[in-house]
Amino acid sequence: EADIYQTPRYLVIGTGKKITLECSQTMGHDKMYWYQQDPGMELHLIHYSYGVNSTEKGDLSSESTVSRIRTEHFPLTLESARPSHTSQYLCASRSTGVEQYFGPGTRLTVT
């Protein structure tokens, strides 16, 4: 069982609010990832980090931002939420090995 956590699990928020989705892992993994999962199931990589103070944009353009100040923590922030941001957000982490583990996800609804 992977030790990767996401909070909150569900969030309903109004348009224009600032939100931060939390992701933490206790495995000491250097690589961490954020994916956005469409209602049609496909996963898109929106941000990744290969270590502290290293962040990169993924394949899908996103208005969110991320930070990596500590190895175990990789929060995602939306400065001004919009209905188009409604989605499921999945965090994942990987060490130098092969296995990539996912958190349980945050289901975000912007009204």
Place this chain on the structure above:
Amino acid sequence: GEDVEQSLFLSVREGDSSVINCTYTDSSSTYLYWYKQEPGAGLQLLTYIFSNMDMKQDQRLTVLLNKKDKHLSLRIADTQTGDSAIYFCAVARAGKLIFGQGTELSVKP
């Protein structure tokens, strides 16, 4: 860029074998993965295979890799209702995983 394709739906009867297929385009992919996602949950790593292997078996799961045809499959033996979920294949490329669209497996009693 990498393209990973899966059929969207598969329906089987309990006790039958399920075979979920995946094709990909980049022959330099080093590792190929199968993940399972149950409703409302994250992705659970089921198994993975290194690109120089043809087959890997782990209890009820068998992964077959045909590198020439860039085809990956996951066979689930004696499929149970608890196996109903969405199954994603993914290929590793440049430190990132590229996912297929997912195959929804429905197991009927």
